[in-house]
Amino acid sequence: xxxxxxxxxxxxxxxxxxxxxxxxxxxxxxxxxxxxxxxxxxxxxxxxxxxxxxxxxxxxxxxxxxxxxxxxxxxxxxxxxxxxxxxxxxxxxxxxxxxxxxxxxxxxxxxxxxxxxxxxxxxxxxxxxxxxxxxxxxxxxxxxxxxxxxxxxxxxxxxxxxxxxxxxxxxxxxxxxxxxxxxxxxxxxxxxxxxxxxxxxxxxxxxxxxxxxxxxxxxxxxxxxxxxxxxxxxxxxxxxxxxxxxxxxxxxxxxxxxxxxxxxxxxxxxxxxxxxxxxxxxxxxxxxxxxxxxxxxxxxxxxxxxxxxxxxxxxxxxxxxxxxxxxxxxxxxxxxxxxxxxxxxxxxxxxxxxxxxxxxxxxxxxxxxxxxxxxxxxxxxxxxxxxxxxxxxxxxxxxxx
Numbered sequence: 001x002x003x004x005x006x007x008x009x010x011x012x013x014x015x016x017x018x019x020x021x022x023x024x025x026x027x028x029x030x031x032x033x034x035x036x037x038x039x040x041x042x043x044x045x046x047x048x049x050x051x052x053x054x055x056x057x058x059x060x061x062x063x064x065x066x067x068x069x070x071x072x073x074x075x076x077x078x079x080x081x082x083x084x085x086x087x088x089x090x091x092x093x094x095x096x097x098x099x100x101x102x103x104x105x106x107x108x109x110x111x112x113x114x115x116x117x118x119x120x121x122x123x124x125x126x127x128x129x130x131x132x133x134x135x136x137x138x139x140x141x142x143x144x145x146x147x148x149x150x151x152x153x154x155x156x157x158x159x160x161x162x163x164x165x166x167x168x169x170x171x172x173x174x175x176x177x178x179x180x181x182x183x184x185x186x187x188x189x190x191x192x193x194x195x196x197x198x199x200x201x202x203x204x205x206x207x208x209x210x211x212x213x214x215x216x217x218x219x220x221x222x223x224x225x226x227x228x229x230x231x232x233x234x235x236x237x238x239x240x241x242x243x244x245x246x247x248x249x250x251x252x253x254x255x256x257x258x259x260x261x262x263x264x265x266x267x268x269x270x271x272x273x274x275x276x277x278x279x280x281x282x283x284x285x286x287x288x289x290x291x292x293x294x295x296x297x298x299x300x301x302x303x304x305x306x307x308x309x310x311x312x313x314x315x316x317x318x319x320x321x322x323x324x325x326x327x328x329x330x331x332x333x334x335x336x337x338x339x340x341x342x343x344x345x346x347x348x349x350x351x352x353x354x355x356x357x358x359x360x361x362x363x364x365x366x367x368x369x370x371x372x373x374x375x376x377x378x379x380x381x382x383x384x385x386x387x388x389x390x391x392x393x394x395x396x397x398x399x400x401x
Contacts, residue, residue: 004038008389011105013096015117016048017070019225019257022111023048024302025138025172028200029109030060032378033385040389043103045096047117049079050256054283063099065092068117074322076118093120100124106392107385109136109170112143114153114162125165134388137166139180140301141173141199142332145324146183153184163190170381171196172301174374178332195384198376202286202302202309212284213291214277218251219360220292222285224300226255230262232298232317233278235347236357237266240273243354248361249275250296253288256281286310293361299330299339307339308373313363314339315356317347337370 012030014022023046030042034057044051044062051064066088067079078088096116100108108128114137115122125135143149153159162169171180175196221236223229233252240246252270254263263280270278282288289295289306297303299316307314316339318326334341340356340363347353367373 002036002038003386005040005389005393008037008040008392009103009105010040010042010107010109010385011100011103012042012044012109012111013116013121014044014046014048014111015068015113015120016046016051017068017076017117018227019300020048020050020255021224021300021302022046023051023054025140025200026109026111027054027056027060028202028302029138029378029381031057033382034059036382037386037389043099043105045099047092053256053281063095065095068092089118089120092117093123096121097124097127100128104131105133107134107136107388109138111138112140114158114166115156119156122161122165129165134168135166137162137169139169139171140325141171141178141180141196142301142325142329143180145328148324149181150184159185159187159190162193163187166193168384169194172198172200172377174198174376177336178328195380197380197384198374199305199308200377201375201379202289202306204286204290212282213287214249214251216249217293217361218249218277218291219294219296219357220288221250221252221296222288222303223253223255223258223298224303226253226258226263226281228319229255229258229298230266231344232296232347233266234269235317235350235353236296237269237273237276239350239353239357240276242350246354246357247275248293248357249277250357251288251292252276252278253282253285254278254280294363296357296360299326299333301329304329304333305375308366308375311365311367313360313365315360316341317344320344333370338366338373339370 012026014026016022026044034040042060046062047065047067049067051062068076068088069079070076078085223232267278270276290310292312294313295307296315299318316330318330320327330341333339
């Protein structure tokens with residue numbers, strides 16, 4: 001029986017400066033919650049340049065803030081080159097605050113950046129806390145190499161602020177996979193707020209028959225947003241060039257953030273090999289993964305959840321800089337027997353990569369090879385949110401005169 005709430009509201013924040021990970025995670029959670037609860041409305045604040053390229057279920061909408069992009073070296077710049085970063089951040093901050101004031105959410109969920117990009121949500125957190133909104137910080141199961149995260153957070157006094165503002169911290173993974181705050185000095189009060197909810201399970205929406213999935217068996221090659229995915233795609237194409245016995249069809253999705261020059265080069269290279277098909281972007285990645293024989297990826301959070309959800313043999317070639325997140329996740333998953341992993345420099349060797357690609361479609365799926373498949377995140381989040389909203393709906397006891 002689907003429960004109904006009278007006008008319950010959740011606001012989500014996803015800073016999105018590089019890639020699609022944060023927005024796709026927020027959208028997955030939002031869709032799952034509106035499916036479980038009638039009368040719930042969710043608004044996602046996103047900085048993703050292509051936030052509008054995805055479809056949203058009824059009662060889920062998004063507010064787009066001006067985009068800031070993260071450069072390869074970790075610095076930020078405005079997407080609109082003629083507006084300086086400071087002005088863009090001021091606009092973003094004011095839109096976020098104004099949206100919160102107008103929307104009046106019961107729950108505010110912040111994805112990964114505790115105070116937002118350059119501290120832009122701190123003021124909104126303080127405002128919502130004073131209004132009694134439940135404040136949630138959602139963390140990936142792997143954030144970054146501990147020394148890098150610690151330096152970043154120490155600089156901005158982040159740990160103290162998490163303690164000060166947030167009611168709870170959700171970790172989107174099971175406790176035995178990885179601890180995002182490992183080796184950090186975490187106060188007991190923050191540890192007490194942490195809940196490991198589990199990986200976020202993906203599923204296909206019932207309403208859409210997969211119309212655009214390629215014919216026949218294929219290995220899917222995806223680099224997520226694609227901003228730094230050109231090397232992996234290049235290496236896969238190179239392996240096919242060097243080893244004519246590699247006959248399995250490869251379906252390559254470049255990602256919307258791949259620089260245009262690299263994109264056209266790869267499309268051209270791929271077109272010369274009959275087994276390879278290259279497309280630029282697909283907003284329904286779940287269907288492509290569900291239809292694949294095997295997956296080759298860099299192993300960002302969402303792709304990893306999809307590989308587990310649809311139980312696909314996978315080769316992960318992680319990004320190793322500027323963040324170590326994908327590397328840490330891939331190492332742990334390969335330790336647990338869930339995926340095969342090559343470092344970028346190993347994938348540079350076309351003979352080695354070709355050998356792995358030939359084996360890949362015959363590899364047993366993760367459910368048979370490994371431990372740690374628990375995908376209960378959405379179920380747990382739904383239970384927690386349902387309990388909180390129930391409490392809000394209880395009429396206050398009448399006070400005797």
